[in-house]
Amino acid sequence: MKKTIKKLLFLISILSIGNILNAYNKNNNLDVKKPPVEIQIDNGQSGKGEPKDDNASRRGGTETIRNSAGSITVDSSYTAKGQNYRQRFVILHYTAVNRDGSLRALTGNDVSSHYLVSDQKNDPVFYLVDENKRAWHAGVSEWKTTKNLNDSSIGIEIVNNGDVSGKFEPFKDFQIKEVAVLVRYLIDKYEIPPTNILGHSDIAPQRKPDPGPLFPWEELNKKYNIGMWYDSSSKSMYENQYASTWNTIPAATVQSEFSRFGYAINQTGIWDGQTKNVIKAFQYHFRPSKYDGKLDLETYAILKALNDKYNK
Ligand SMILES: [Zn+2]
Numbered sequence: 001m002k003k004t005i006k007k008l009l010f011l012i013s014i015l016s017i018g019n020i021l022n023a024y025n026k027n028n029n030l031d032v033k034k035p036p037v038e039i040q041i042d043n044g045q046s047g048k049g050e051p052k053d054d055n056a057s058r059r060g061g062t063e064t065i066r067n068s069a070g071s072i073t074v075d076s077s078y079t080a081k082g083q084n085y086r087q088r089f090v091i092l093h094y095t096a097v098n099r100d101g102s103l104r105a106l107t108g109n110d111v112s113s114h115y116l117v118s119d120q121k122n123d124p125v126f127y128l129v130d131e132n133k134r135a136w137h138a139g140v141s142e143w144k145t146t147k148n149l150n151d152s153s154i155g156i157e158i159v160n161n162g163d164v165s166g167k168f169e170p171f172k173d174f175q176i177k178e179v180a181v182l183v184r185y186l187i188d189k190y191e192i193p194p195t196n197i198l199g200h201s202d203i204a205p206q207r208k209p210d211p212g213p214l215f216p217w218e219e220l221n222k223k224y225n226i227g228m229w230y231d232s233s234s235k236s237m238y239e240n241q242y243a244s245t246w247n248t249i250p251a252a253t254v255q256s257e258f259s260r261f262g263y264a265i266n267q268t269g270i271w272d273g274q275t276k277n278v279i280k281a282f283q284y285h286f287r288p289s290k291y292d293g294k295l296d297l298e299t300y301a302i303l304k305a306l307n308d309k310y311n312k
Contacts, residue, residue: 059079060076061076061077062074062075085191088146089143089152089197090153090187091153091199091203092179092183092198092210092215093158093199094158094160094161094211094215095157095158095160096160096162096163097161098159099123102118106128112136112155113135113157114129114130114135115127115155116157117157117159117175117182118159118175119158120159131154134151135155137157137200138153139207142204143203143262144262154186158175159175160175162212163209168212176216176220179220180226183226183227184224184226187226194221194226194228194310195262195310197228198262199215199217199284199285201284202263203264205263209284213283213288228306229286230286230302230306230309231305231309234304234305234309235305237301237305238304238305239301242301243297246296246297246300249300250269251268251270254295255268255269257303258275258303260311261303261307261311263281265278277293282299283299
């Protein structure tokens with residue numbers, strides 16, 4: 001009997017040491033940097049490094065999911081053709097506050113973005129929300145048939161004060177270069193079309209001005225093939241065509257052209273405030289030399305040229 005108790009005590013002490021060791025290892029693991037992911041595939045091959053598509057490269061084998069409800073074997077050797085990326089848009093913003101204020105706001109409880117481009121050259125680009133998760137940057141928003149773009153977009157905030165008593169603050173050259181690298185990377189990774197690279201003002205024209213008229217959309221398009229821009233020959237053609245009639249074009253026609261391009265606009269048939277806001281948002285993006293929200297020949301010609309190019 002005594003022997004049995006001794007044995008039990010011995011066993012208990014061994015188990016406790018085991019637990020302590022386990023706990024030690026667990027804590028230790030937190031500080032250890034994991035080596036690059038090595039992917040094991042059941043057919044005996046293994047891949048190393050950083051694949052272009054993490055999800056795709058993990059496919060092709062079986063794994064077991066085990067939890068308190070039981071266990072199942074999951075086999076991913078069949079792949080469906082009917083699928084696309086959830087990340088279908090890139091939305092650009094300015095933060096309207098300084099670098100520290102931006103970081104504080106975007107890491108708090110209310111708003112967030114996937115990336116933050118600083119206005120300080122020594123800073124990295126901050127990656128705040130995993131690309132596979134939703135960030136809270138778009139709010140109530142709409143483009144073509146898509147609503148609530150937080151669900152389907154990657155949000156990039158750029159540190160910039162925006163509209164300071166009627167004058168917009170210019171972006172820094174290095175910020176634009178960083179944005180170009182980042183957006184190019186996202187376009188390539190998720191196969192995002194040029195029509196889905198937009199500003200906050202495009203998807204929420206009644207509420208938001210950012211990234212504003214100084215954001216160089218034309219430069220991004222011409223230098224890096226990012227986003228949309230019109231062909232100047234097409235614009236000239238429409239300027240000639242509407243030279244004498246542009247100011248007689250009915251509001252309903254203009255509203256339907258904006259709607260065809262992607263803006264959320266009510267087809268009221270009158271020159272109302274919401275139409276003015278959409279015209280202004282469009283001018284911020286495509287005709288930034290004048291953004292008074294009034295339709296003029298050049299604005300209309302650009303809109304027609306863009307619809308020809310992207311919405312045939
Ligand atoms: Zn914004």
